[in-house]
Amino acid sequence: MRTDPEGHGPVRYGPPLPEDGLPVLPELTAVLAAAAARSRAEPVGGGTALLEAACGYGNRRGLPAEPDHVVAAPGAPSLLLALTAALGGDVLVPRPCAAWWAPYARLLGRPFFHVATPAECGGVPDPYALLETVRRVRAEGGDPRLLVLSVADDPTATVPPPELLHATIEAAAGEGLHLVSDETWRDTLHLPHDTVLLSPAEMLPDRVTVVTDLAGALLPTGWPAAIARFPPGGAESGLRARVLDVLTALGARVAAPVAAAAAYALAEPEPVTARLAAAVRLHARVAAAAHAAVVAAGALSRPPRAGRHLYVDLGPLRPALTAQGVGDAQDLEDFLTARLGMPAPGGHRFGDDLGALRVRLSTGSLLGGTDEERAECLTSPSPLELPHVQRALITLESVFDELRDDAQRWEPPR
Secondary structure (H helix, E strand, O other), X not given: OOOOOOOOOOOOOOOXXXXXXXXXXXXXXXXXXXHOOOOOOOOOEOOHHHHHHHHHHHHOOOOOOOHHHEEEEOOHHHHHHHHHHHHOOEEEEEEOOOOOOHHHHHHOOOOEEEEEOOOOOOOOOOXXXXXXXXXXXXXXXXXXXXXXXXXXXXXXXXXXXXXXXXXXXHHHHHOOOEEEEEOOOHHHEOOOOOOOOOOHHHHOOOOEEEEEEHHHOOOOOOOOOEEEEOOOOHHHOOHHHHHHHHHHHHOOOOOHHHHHHHHHHHOOXXXXXXXXXXXXXXXXXXXXXXXXXXHHOOOEOOOOOEOOEEEEEOHHHHHHHHHOOOOOHHHHHHHHHHHHOOOOOEHHHHOOOOOOOEEEEEHHHHOOOOHHHHHHHHHOOOHHHOHHHHXXXXXXXXXXXXXXXXXXXXXXXO
């Protein structure tokens, strides 16, 4: 059904983070259940155990921090809202970008501007396009202060090359921008030994805040918890305090049982790391199969490198889609959601042009319809050969192959 914006105020619908579709890790459930009887609320910003676990998690990734440089909140959206409010000014984001980034600028009445991404990846603005956008915004009386980017991107599932990331960081630093690096998906690299992922905080430590939603890799999406690592000093030394003020005003506390589970997951015990590794392998296999299917049909898609999704451009199949009454990304979302029997949010949800025929497809929807089927995917040495996964992939292939065949029939004779 076409989304009606009326009555929704300045914040529009956006699809949530892609779920992994897998049963909750029993050890996490046990920790949550053991903490369920706690009556005392978690402090705003996170309690000692959670913050210390967050510091350990960052230290193991080359991002050292002390507890007074870290904040926890009930999901990354509340952290981005607080950061946007605390920093002020206009917001810059790549096009496309995660669906939850822009609504918080809208909610606060802050202007935000999309910046084109390079051909090889999403998540990071092209450095020259960034400089031109900043120049134009300032010439028009704007005040760009915040750039949000991602080194393991939702929606495009790509990872920027280090040299490109470095050029973008240099451009942002030269313009005095503060950077928020969304690293929600950094632990879900499909080929971790062949993919170099660097955090902007390693390149520009005094102007980068790192935000990680734990629903990306460590917790179920229904257990909201996220962490932010602030610069240890420099130009934004008071930013953490201002963010805590906003979170306090919002009453944005991590629920105590969820905080216990988050601290356990951030410590990365063997059950957590084993499940994460198995889940990443599973989603990487399914993503590769889905990517092969859509590319074989003539659609365009960068090879997925991280996360649980891929981003598909059906522009080459436009003639066939036009014949089906599909004229824009909302039409395409409706069409594919009905045909595939799974969510297929259009690119306009991620800040892309409405006229571009782009969608995000999630691998979790291809793992089966029951907990038993999805658990079987996790333990099978050949998950793509399981009947329910085969059926889902065959449906995907048939829908795209039909569009390819129709597009070829609609091609004008040469």
